[in-house]
Amino acid sequence: MNQKIRSCFSRWCPDRAAALLAAGLLLGLAGCGPAGKGTDTIRVGVALYTQDDTFISTIQQDMERLVRQRENEQQLKINLSTADGRSNQTTQLEQVDRFLSQGCDVLCVNIVDRTAAAVIVDKAQEAGVPLIFFNRQPVAEDIRRADNIYYVGAQAEEAGRLQGQLVLQAWQTQREQLDRNGDGVLQYVMLEGEPGHQDALLRTEYSVKALTSAGVEVEKLASDTANWNRAQGTAKTAQWIGQFGEQIEVVFSNNDDMALGAIDAFQEAQLELPLVVGVDATAPALEAIRQGELYGTVLNDAEGIAEAMVDLALALTRGENPAQTLEMDEGHYIWLPCQQITLQDLEENQNG
Numbered sequence: 001m002n003q004k005i006r007s008c009f010s011r012w013c014p015d016r017a018a019a020l021l022a023a024g025l026l027l028g029l030a031g032c033g034p035a036g037k038g039t040d041t042i043r044v045g046v047a048l049y050t051q052d053d054t055f056i057s058t059i060q061q062d063m064e065r066l067v068r069q070r071e072n073e074q075q076l077k078i079n080l081s082t083a084d085g086r087s088n089q090t091t092q093l094e095q096v097d098r099f100l101s102q103g104c105d106v107l108c109v110n111i112v113d114r115t116a117a118a119v120i121v122d123k124a125q126e127a128g129v130p131l132i133f134f135n136r137q138p139v140a141e142d143i144r145r146a147d148n149i150y151y152v153g154a155q156a157e158e159a160g161r162l163q164g165q166l167v168l169q170a171w172q173t174q175r176e177q178l179d180r181n182g183d184g185v186l187q188y189v190m191l192e193g194e195p196g197h198q199d200a201l202l203r204t205e206y207s208v209k210a211l212t213s214a215g216v217e218v219e220k221l222a223s224d225t226a227n228w229n230r231a232q233g234t235a236k237t238a239q240w241i242g243q244f245g246e247q248i249e250v251v252f253s254n255n256d257d258m259a260l261g262a263i264d265a266f267q268e269a270q271l272e273l274p275l276v277v278g279v280d281a282t283a284p285a286l287e288a289i290r291q292g293e294l295y296g297t298v299l300n301d302a303e304g305i306a307e308a309m310v311d312l313a314l315a316l317t318r319g320e321n322p323a324q325t326l327e328m329d330e331g332h333y334i335w336l337p338c339q340q341i342t343l344q345d346l347e348e349n350q351n352g
Contacts, residue, residue: 041077042106042317045099047092049112049136051084053228054257055280055302056110056135062306070310087227089113096120100127106313108132114198117142121149130316132309137198143332148316152308152334156202159279159298159338163203164210166277166296166340167250171216178275180249186216188250189240190223191233191258200225203254203279221248226258233261234268241269251276256285256297263293281341289343296342304336 044067051057060082067078081099085092089112099107100123107129111117117138124131130148137156143149170178171186179186190208193200204223211218221244226232233253240248251274253259259278266273273293278285281299288294308326312334315322328334 041079042314043079043102043104044081044106044108044313045096045102045104046080046082046108046110047085047095047099048082048110049085049092050087051082054282054284055255055300058282058302059110059135059306062303063310066307066310070314074314076314085110085112087112089116093119093123096123100124100129104129105317106130106132108134108309108313110134111136111138114138118145121145124149130313132312134305134309144330147331150312150322150328150332150334152305152312152336154300154305154336154338156199157206159199159300160203160206161210162298162338162340163252163277163279163296164207166298166342167207167252167275168211168214168216170275170295171211178249180246180274184217186211186218186249187221187244187247188218188252189221189237189244189248191236191251191253191262192223192225193254193258194225194227200254204252207252207277226261228255228257230257230261230264233258234264235261237262237265238269241265241271246271248274250274253278256280256282256294259294259297260284260288263288286341286346289341289346292343296340299339299341301336301338308334308336 046060046063048056048060051060064080067080070076071078081104083092083095083099085095092109092112093116096107096109107124109120109131111120111133114136117133121131121142125146130150132150132152133143134152137151137153143151167186181187190204192204208218222240224236226236237251251259251262253262253276256278259276262276263273275295276293277295278297279300280302281297285294285297289296312322312326315325322328323331326334
């Protein structure tokens with residue numbers, strides 16, 4: 001396993017997480033305006049779709065840590081201000097207006113509704129502020145409307161394909177155990193992120209395609225959205241358990257929170273867990289893998305996303321061409337690679 005992935009695993013520590021959360025609360029109180037008279041300050045506004053999402057919260061905490069690190073390394077003052085959109089696009093647009101009116105130098109947006117990206121682009125362009133979208137990808141037409149608009153994240157089809165390959169590997173190596181009814185068909189349910197969300201659509205499509213392309217016969221018992229939420233994942237899975245019971249052989253989930261919710265539902269029903277897979281590699285998901293509850297997940301590199309945004313923001317405020325120091329695609333996109341994670345990977349990382 002390469003060093004980049006090892007560093008992602010090693011960052012999970014309860015004491016450290018508590019410290020990061022404390023830092024986040026302090027930074028959240030700061031505005032996007034000047035830090036003090038006579039101080040040259042880089043002001044970065046971060047608009048989140050919701051802080052209740054474990055993965056998004058992790059990105060926020062990693063950004064806060066990296067800002068402190070860059071301040072010390074480069075003798076800078078960086079004012080990082082975060083706003084929680086609470087899954088409401090109107091609320092987020094108001095927060096964007098506030099950031100811009102307070103004089104932010106760079107705006108980072110984890111957009112609630114990708115169809116509203118054009119509105120945010122217009123606001124940022126009118127204010128002359130570079131715009132970085134992250135994790136929730138707007139359509140290409142919105143990203144390409146100006147040279148100073150960027151997207152940072154992972155490619156959803158890659159995450160879906162790797163997730164499907166996790167299940168394919170299990171089918172090939174543990175088929176007797178996985179094929180509960182012995183019919184040679186893999187029966188599954190699918191927990192999708194949210195209606196119309198590009199990552200949800202692509203992760204769903206490519207996870208199943210990885211199986212069918214390899215000649216595995218599959219049967220979808222049910223699929224529905226659970227809005228990336230653990231409690232909703234539990235509720236939806238509980239309904240399916242009532243309908244299908246132990247016919248469910250695999251639970252695909254577009255993210256880890258919903259996957260953990262599915263595990264909760266099976267445990268509450270006192271049924272043997274099927275094979276459950278997620279995406280993100282959050283700290284709770286990695287612990288569930290260690291406990292033998294979650295079969296595997298796909299690393300969505302929160303730390304890499306945070307680092308790319310911080311370094312991109314610094315380059316933009318210096319008037320530099322970010323493509324000279326950051327690996328970019330088509331002048332607008334910074335893609336973070338995904339990677340499969342199973343218990344074997346965690347054990348190898350620990351031993352290595």
